[in-house]
Amino acid sequence: MADSESKPSRAQASKFAVLGMLTLKPMSGYEMRAVIQQSIGNFWSESFGQIYPTLKALEKEGAIRQLPGGTRSKRERNVYDITQRGRDELHRWLASPPYAPPKRNELLLKVFFGPAADLTKIREHVQTAHDHEAANLARYKQIEKELRSQCANEPGLPFWLMTLHFGVAQAQAVVRWSEETLKTLDSMTQPKSARAAAKRK
Amino acid sequence: MADSESKPSRAQASKFAVLGMLTLKPMSGYEMRAVIQQSIGNFWSESFGQIYPTLKALEKEGAIRQLPGGTRSKRERNVYDITQRGRDELHRWLASPPYAPPKRNELLLKVFFGPAADLTKIREHVQTAHDHEAANLARYKQIEKELRSQCANEPGLPFWLMTLHFGVAQAQAVVRWSEETLKTLDSMTQPKSARAAAKRK
DNA sequence: AAATGCATGTAACGCGTTACATGATTTT
DNA sequence: AAAATCATGTAACGCGTTACATGCATTT
Numbered sequence: 051m052a053d054s055e056s057k058p059s060r061a062q063a064s065k066f067a068v069l070g071m072l073t074l075k076p077m078s079g080y081e082m083r084a085v086i087q088q089s090i091g092n093f094w095s096e097s098f099g100q101i102y103p104t105l106k107a108l109e110k111e112g113a114i115r116q117l118p119g120g121t122r123s124k125r126e127r128n129v130y131d132i133t134q135r136g137r138d139e140l141h142r143w144l145a146s147p148p149y150a151p152p153k154r155n156e157l158l159l160k161v162f163f164g165p166a167a168d169l170t171k172i173r174e175h176v177q178t179a180h181d182h183e184a185a186n187l188a189r190y191k192q193i194e195k196e197l198r199s200q201c202a203n204e205p206g207l208p209f210w211l212m213t214l215h216f217g218v219a220q221a222q223a224v225v226r227w228s229e230e231t232l233k234t235l236d237s238m239t240q241p242k243s244a245r246a247a248a249k250r251k
Numbered sequence: 252m253a254d255s256e257s258k259p260s261r262a263q264a265s266k267f268a269v270l271g272m273l274t275l276k277p278m279s280g281y282e283m284r285a286v287i288q289q290s291i292g293n294f295w296s297e298s299f300g301q302i303y304p305t306l307k308a309l310e311k312e313g314a315i316r317q318l319p320g321g322t323r324s325k326r327e328r329n330v331y332d333i334t335q336r337g338r339d340e341l342h343r344w345l346a347s348p349p350y351a352p353p354k355r356n357e358l359l360l361k362v363f364f365g366p367a368a369d370l371t372k373i374r375e376h377v378q379t380a381h382d383h384e385a386a387n388l389a390r391y392k393q394i395e396k397e398l399r400s401q402c403a404n405e406p407g408l409p410f411w412l413m414t415l416h417f418g419v420a421q422a423q424a425v426v427r428w429s430e431e432t433l434k435t436l437d438s439m440t441q442p443k444s445a446r447a448a449a450k451r452k
Numbered sequence: 453a454a455a456t457g458c459a460t461g462t463a464a465c466g467c468g469t470t471a472c473a474t475g476a477t478t479t480t
Numbered sequence: 481a482a483a484a485t486c487a488t489g490t491a492a493c494g495c496g497t498t499a500c501a502t503g504c505a506t507t508t
């Protein structure tokens with residue numbers, strides 16, 4: 051029964067991200083972009099160039115359908131909702147093991163090539179990463195407060211908190227690593243004479 | 252003087268990864284693949300389809316040059332070495348802020364859509380991530396021992412340890428998060444009656 | 453003699469971002 | 481009236497993996 055899917059591809063994650071978003075509520079492509087950024091923006095992203103064609107394709111295969119033009123506002127908005135068939139497809143995808151693409155961390159690559167680099171620049175990169183994740187950490191704490199108070203009854207809350215806690219754990223790890231690494235870099239940059247001078251003080 | 256580079260592109264990270272590897276020692280494309288996997292494999296990867304064309308391009312622009320056929324072994328091997336011009340280019344790239352591509356974590360995406368999923372499957376995904384990172388952690392400890400003993404005099408050692416420690420920090424974060432998350436998932440899966448039964452025991 | 457491993461390369465494909473094009477509506 | 485925002489969509493491009501093709505050398 052219609053298995054001519056040809057190429058299994060890597061995972062079609064974008065497709066299921068879009069499909070999944072419609073389990074939260076019916077949405078237009080434009081709105082979805084904003085909702086993605088606000089909800090899963092810390093670990094996922096989709097661009098318009100991805101969202102619009104995906105919505106078209108999903109509608110074609112009957113996984114979603116366009117809601118009759120509510121015309122609540124006069125602007126043209128194509129609002130989609132997930133169908134039962136879409137829910138089934140999503141359910142299957144959620145059960146399949148998550149695809150883990152090969153990791154790539156440009157910061158670490160630059161650190162690794164340290165001997166060929168200007169150490170003060172490497173230090174800057176690490177410091178920037180530190181500040182960035184420290185800011186994230188503060189943001190996450192704030193988000194957790196808001197989530198707990200404003201989404202107390204949402205069935206998704208426990209899961210949203212799990213993803214948030216992942217972000218917290220990861221940010222903490224980077225912050226700690228950066229601090230340790232900055233110390234090491236400083237001790238390498240300072241010539242022995244400076245260290246001796248510091249001792250004399 | 253020849254600035255018709257047209258498109259700046261995102262970063263050309265592969266190009267500089269390849270270039271950087273040649274600061275370790277002269278290598279062939281085939282060997283480089285193996286060295287990449289062994290040294291920076293935890294946070295970087297390059298495929299042959301990327302390495303060979305990149306080597307050709309780098310040679311064309313004078314950043315690397317082919318070593319005269321050592322003919323030490325009879326097999327055809329194209330061994331490349333970095334040139335001064337290549338070192339300069341690499342130095343500039345290392346000084347530029349690392350490009351951070353939008354994060355994508357499929358595991359978290361599946362967790363986020365938990366209410367639309369089979370919870371036992373989500374639990375499996377988290378458990379798999381846990382086991383995977385726990386194994387990594389053990390591996391990293393082993394690698395650190397080997398590095399410290401076998402590369403004690405390498406000028407790159409402190410930097411290699413930094414990248415390794417990043418891996419450790421990250422793996423620890425995932426392990427801790429998974430453990431917490433598994434507990435939460437279990438408490439959600441067990442119906443109240445089961446929890447009550449457990450209490451009676 | 454066959455199988456495995458070394459070694460290089462190309463072509464196709466997937467998928468994602470960026471940039472561009474278009475136009476309506478609301479705000480300043 | 482101009483600027484900003486809402487809203488949809490397409491085309492081009494970059495870049496990375498996978499698969500394929502080829503052939504020699506070594507091991508079994």
